[in-house]
Each structure stands twice: as structure tokens, then as C-alpha cells.
Amino acid sequence: MTAVFTSDFGSDVGSEQPLLSVRNAGHRYGDRFGCRDVSFDLWPGEVLAVVGESGSGKSTLLGMLAQRLSTDEGSIRYRIDDQLVDLGDLSEREVRRLWRSEWGFVHQNPADGLRMHVSGGGNVGEPLMAAGWRHYGRIRARAEEWLKRVEIPVDRIDDTPATFSGGMRQRLQIARNLVVSPKLVFMDEPTSGLDVSVQARLLDLLRGLVADLGLSVIIVTHDLAVARLISHRTLVMKDGAVIESDLTDRVLDDPHAEYTQLLVSSILQG
Amino acid sequence: MTQTMINSGPVLSVRDVEKTFTMHLQGGQRLAVLRGLDFEVRAGECVVLGGPSGAGKSTILKLVYGNYAADSGSIRLHTLRQAQATELVEASRGAELVEAAVDLVQADPRAVLAARRNLMGYVSQFLRAVPRVPALQVVAEPLIERGVPVAEARDRAAALLTRLSIPERLWQLPPATFSGGEQQRVNIARGFLPDLPLLLLDEPTASLDARNRDVVVQLIMEKKAAGVGMLGIFHDADVRAAVADRAVEVEAFAPRETAHVPNLSTGTACIREDVR
Numbered sequence: 001m002t003a004v005f006t007s008d009f010g011s012d013v014g015s016e017q018p019l020l021s022v023r024n025a026g027h028r029y030g031d032r033f034g035c036r037d038v039s040f041d042l043w044p045g046e047v048l049a050v051v052g053e054s055g056s057g058k059s060t061l062l063g064m065l066a067q068r069l070s071t072d073e074g075s076i077r078y079r080i081d082d083q084l085v086d087l088g089d090l091s092e093r094e095v096r097r098l099w100r101s102e103w104g105f106v107h108q109n110p111a112d113g114l115r116m117h118v119s120g121g122g123n124v125g126e127p128l129m130a131a132g133w134r135h136y137g138r139i140r141a142r143a144e145e146w147l148k149r150v151e152i153p154v155d156r157i158d159d160t161p162a163t164f165s166g167g168m169r170q171r172l173q174i175a176r177n178l179v180v181s182p183k184l185v186f187m188d189e190p191t192s193g194l195d196v197s198v199q200a201r202l203l204d205l206l207r208g209l210v211a212d213l214g215l216s217v218i219i220v221t222h223d224l225a226v227a228r229l230i231s232h233r234t235l236v237m238k239d240g241a242v243i244e245s246d247l248t249d250r251v252l253d254d255p256h257a258e259y260t261q262l263l264v265s266s267i268l269q270g
Numbered sequence: 271m272t273q274t275m276i277n278s279g280p281v282l283s284v285r286d287v288e289k290t291f292t293m294h295l296q297g298g299q300r301l302a303v304l305r306g307l308d309f310e311v312r313a314g315e316c317v318v319l320g321g322p323s324g325a326g327k328s329t330i331l332k333l334v335y336g337n338y339a340a341d342s343g344s345i346r347l348h349t350l351r352q353a354q355a356t357e358l359v360e361a362s363r364g365a366e367l368v369e370a371a372v373d374l375v376q377a378d379p380r381a382v383l384a385a386r387r388n389l390m391g392y393v394s395q396f397l398r399a400v401p402r403v404p405a406l407q408v409v410a411e412p413l414i415e416r417g418v419p420v421a422e423a424r425d426r427a428a429a430l431l432t433r434l435s436i437p438e439r440l441w442q443l444p445p446a447t448f449s450g451g452e453q454q455r456v457n458i459a460r461g462f463l464p465d466l467p468l469l470l471l472d473e474p475t476a477s478l479d480a481r482n483r484d485v486v487v488q489l490i491m492e493k494k495a496a497g498v499g500m501l502g503i504f505h506d507a508d509v510r511a512a513v514a515d516r517a518v519e520v521e522a523f524a525p526r527e528t529a530h531v532p533n534l535s536t537g538t539a540c541i542r543e544d545v546r
């Protein structure tokens with residue numbers, strides 16, 4: 001028996017456009033750059049980890065990509081209707097529309113991304129209302145569905161996140177972000193405020209959701225094990241610059257830069 | 271005829287590959303591990319990497335899979351794809367498939383990931399399973415990711431787990447709680463299930479009993495019959511004798527000033543290596 005293998009390899013690579021395209025981008029604090037000369041493309045369905053120690057510029061980079069900090073040099077382009085559009089050219093209104101319908105942001109501290117005194121169901125339903133949903137029954141049904149998906153007991157739907165555990169709050173924040181089926185989600189150390197056992201559960205949940213929904217994700221983390229578990233590619237930052245960038249397992253198994261070798265060798269053995 | 275010709279051709283060709291590790295934390299010490307590495311694996315054959323431990327056998331598997339970056343040379347995966355209309359004019363009449371190759375030394379990360387999805391599988395020595403994911407799901411996942419319907423993927427996963435003597439009562443449990451031998455069999459099932467042109471095997475039988483070792487030998491023979499090329503490390507002499515078509519002696523490619531391969535990845539407390 002002779003099997004013939006075929007693949008679409010070679011025909012699809014390069015034929016589509018990235019979702020996000022960053023070229024020589026930098027943000028300046030006064031006369032000093034928080035991050036500089038950052039270039040990469042993010043493709044649909046791709047998870048990119050940005051790793052580095054505190055002060056490396058990774059949070060500045062995330063803030064700049066998420067349009068919270070200005071892009072003082074270079075460009076950040078995002079795909080809208082098959083066109084790469086410079087985010088600097090969009091009006092505030094258009095950026096707000098992206099936040100309502102295409103982008104999400106998962107904060108390290110769930111309290112920054114949730115309304116702590118609105119019910120769990122309300123937190124998930126709100127983005128749907130902002131996106132134009134009006135039917136209360138449908139909104140509640142969708143909220144229930146998402147609570148189940150992030151493993152929050154549905155009988156907690158009317159409780160406020162103030163009464164939730166840290167892990168539940170973080171899962172609720174994820175549901176609030178993903179309920180509108182965004183294309184691109186920014187995550188800032190989403191697991192680092194949690195106990196180790198809760199972290200593993202959350203990461204596993206995130207990994208499954210990202211794959212099922214085909215999300216593109218940019219996740220900032222200081223934890224290389226998080227990058228290993230969830231990301232396809234990794235950027236390593238130091239002193240505001242990207243010093244190494246490759247497949248995640250290549251960065252972790254065969255680190256080239258001195259600083260990356262130091263980071264990899266510093267991981268505690270489990 | 272064209273088909274037969276192409277299928278007897280290489281699925282993997284490694285040409286003049288060099289690999290040196292620079293250990294910045296040891297004062298920039300350079301460890302040359304491989305030089306002039308040159309071999310190929312043809313469709314339907316199993317090539318074993320020979321040589322003492324530390325010679326660089328696992329390094330070669332990692333270079334091919336892309337966890338390690340080669341310094342120079344080329345590592346090409348060959349595949350067949352549907353010819354474009356313009357190519358059909360050039361090619362012999364009736365040939366609908368033409369050969370395409372990707373060089374993993376030059377490929378960008380996205381192309382390496384595409385190659386892992388479409389062209390090559392890797393059975394590592396140890397299973398790095400995510401907590402909480404049941405064994406059946408761990409095994410079926412690579413098929414589901416490649417678009418096989420969930421029910422069919424689960425059925426095929428169940429059949430292979432049965433062949434590898436993993437009792438049904440374990441299927442819905444996460445493998446993290448299994449014995450070493452059971453974990454390895456789950457890992458083998460996961461690696462052998464998808465149909466890919468090239469399979470990399472890093473001591474797949476290391477912690478198996480005789481009966482399961484025989485099952486793995488059978489699986490390898492079936493892959494060969496299906497035209498899969500395999501590159502493997504087997505310390506078990508019986509298994510090696512049963513499956514090997516050829517051996518590549520890694521020491522032949524050792525630089526003169528060679529040192530043993532450093533274990534760079536022991537520091538990485540990772541949960542799973544094959545997330546992509």
C-alpha cells in the first residue's frame with residue numbers, strides 16, 4: 001500500500017494578511033523610551049507571549065498596542081475589512097467600536113476589568129448590551145452559557161464578583177471579554193495573582209477557549225511556563241527592546257541571547 | 271508512475287547541518303555538537319540514530335522538529351501538493367501532484383508550525399500532560415486539531431488505546447495520575463494516531479513491557495507500509511533490529527573538539543512541550 005500525502009503547505013503561507021502588523025514601534029516617557037523598535041506580525045489564531053522581567057518594557061508594549069499609550073515612532077496596523085489600517089489614523093470613536101466588538105483586555109487584577117458590584121451575570125451581559133443586544137432572556141441565557149464555559153456554577157449568576165474567589169473572578173473577567181467573540185485579546189499577567197493550582201486550571205481553560213474560538217492573543221507574562229503552555233511564539237524583552245523572538249519551544253529549549261539563557265536557567269524545577 | 275517515483279524519494283533530507291551551543295552563562299563557552307550532518311529519510315523507511323549517549327542523537331530530532339535552531343545547512347521536508355494549472359503544463363501529462371519542500375533552517379515560526387501540523391509528528395520520551403485533560407482527549411486532540419470530526423477522532427483514539435492495553439476505565443482520567451508505562455503508551459497513541467509523512471521517535475519503548483513493546487514494533491511496521499518515513503532513537507537492541515532499515519552513526523558528524531551535548535532544557539519546568 002502506498003499512501004500519498006498531500007498538504008496545503010506552501011500554498012497558504014504568505015497568502016493571507018496578518019491581523020496585526022507592528023513595525024519599529026516605540027513609546028517614549030519624556031526623553032526615555034519605554035519600548036522601542038518593536039516589529040512583529042500577529043496572525044489569526046496565533047498566541048504571542050511577551051516575556052521579560054519587570055522594567056523590561058513588556059507592559060509598556062502592551063499598553064501601546066492596546067492604544068492606551070501613544071505610538072511615538074513606527075506604526076501599528078490592524079486588519080479591518082481586509083485592509084491593514086494604521087491605528088494612529090483611527091478616530092477615538094472607531095477605536096471604541098473595536099473595543100466593543102473585536103478586542104478584549106484581560107487585566108492581571110480582575111477588579112480592574114470587572115464591575116465588582118454588578119452581578120456575575122450582569123458582568124457578562126453588559127458587553128452584549130453594548131454590542132446592541134436588547135432581549136433580556138437571550139442575554140441571560142448567553143451569560144449562563146458563558147458562566148458554564150468558564151466553570152462558574154450557574155447558581156452564582158446573581159452574586160457579585162466581590163463574593164467570588166480570585167480564580168472565579170479571573171474566569172469571570174475572561175467570560176466578560178470573550179462573550180462578544182473578539183478577534184484579538186490582550187492579556188496582562190492573567191494568572192500571576194493566583195495560587196499555583198488555580199493557575200494551572202485557568203491556563204488549561206484559556207488554552208481550550210483560545211483554540212476553540214481561533215482567537216489571536218498577545219499575553220504578557222514573566223512566567224516562562226505560562227508562555228510554554230499557551231503560546232505559539234515568544235518575544236523576549238529587555239531594557240525596552242526585543243532581544244529574542246522565535247517559536248516558543250525554540251526560545252525555551254535553545255535560547256540564544258545571554259539574557260534569555262539566564263531567564264530559562266532561572267526557572268524553578270517542579 | 272510519477273506517484274511511485276516521488277514516494278520512494280526522501281521525506282526528509284538533512285544537508286551539511288552544523289550546530290554549536292554558546293553558553294553565555296559559562297563565560298560564552300562554545301560547544302560544537304554537530305558538523306556536516308548529512309542524511310536522508312525516504313518514504314516507508316525507518317532510520318535509526320546510533321551512537322553513545324551525549325553524541326547528539328536527541329539534538330538531531332530537536333533540530334528536525336524545530337525546537338533547536340541549526341546554525342547552517344538545510345533541513346528539508348518534502349511533500350506532495352496539488353499542482354497549479356501552470357505547473358501542469360510543465361510537468362508530465364496527468365501528474366496532478368508535484369513535490370514541494372520546506373527548509374526548516376530558513377522557515378519562519380509560522381512555517382515551522384504549519385510543517386508540524388501537516389508534515390511531521392514527534393513522539394517524545396515523556397508525556398507532558400496538562401492537568402485535568404482526560405487521556406482519551408489527549409490522544410484524540412491531534413486529529414481534532416487537523417479537522418477530523420470529534421466522534422471519529424475519539425473512536426480512533428479509543429481503538430489505539432485498546433491496542434496499547436490502556437483499560438477503558440482510565441480513558442476519562444487525566445494521564446498525570448498514571449504510571450510511567452501507562453503515560454508513555456498514551457504518549458505513543460497521541461503520536462502515532464495522525465497520518466503524517468514523517469515521524470520522529472525518541473525512545474518510544476523505553477519504559478514498556480515486552481507485550482507493549484511488540485505492539486509499538488507493529489505500529490512502526492504499519493506506518494512503514496503506509497509510506498511514512500521515520501527517524502528514531504532506540505536503545506532497545508531487539509526493537510532496533512526489528513524496525514531499522516538503516517542506521518546513521520552520529521559520531522561520524524562530531525566536530526573534532528566535541529563536547530557532550532549540554533542539557534539546556536532541564537531548567538524549563540514546562541507542563542507540555544507539544545502545545546505547538
